[in-house]
Amino acid sequence: NPAETELSPAEIVARKLISNDPKDNLEVLNKALQTWLASQGELPEKIGDLVGEQLLPMLPMAPQGKIFEIDREANRVVLVAEK
Numbered sequence: 001n002p003a004e005t006e007l008s009p010a011e012i013v014a015r016k017l018i019s020n021d022p023k024d025n026l027e028v029l030n031k032a033l034q035t036w037l038a039s040q041g042e043l044p045e046k047i048g049d050l051v052g053e054q055l056l057p058m059l060p061m062a063p064q065g066k067i068f069e070i071d072r073e074a075n076r077v078v079l080v081a082e083k
Contacts, residue, residue, distance in 0.1 A: 013028050016028045029047070029060070066082055
């Protein structure tokens with residue numbers, strides 16, 4: 001997308017976080033999680049910690065009936081049915 005080349009990395013992240021496409025959301029969440037793992041050496045307690053440590057400006061809205069959750073075996077953020 002040529003328009004994306006004019007955006008700063010922070011603007012690209014923000015757009016992916018407000019995207020209606022969960023793939024965009026997961027891409028940004030997983031990049032932040034990998035950054036956390038590289039600096040902390042372990043997974044955060046909860047996904048909101050990524051915002052608390054300023055790795056993300058906010059958490060995305062999950063689709064209706066679903067939530068973003070950390071898969072502790074795969075070290076990834078996944079989209080799962082709300083409990």
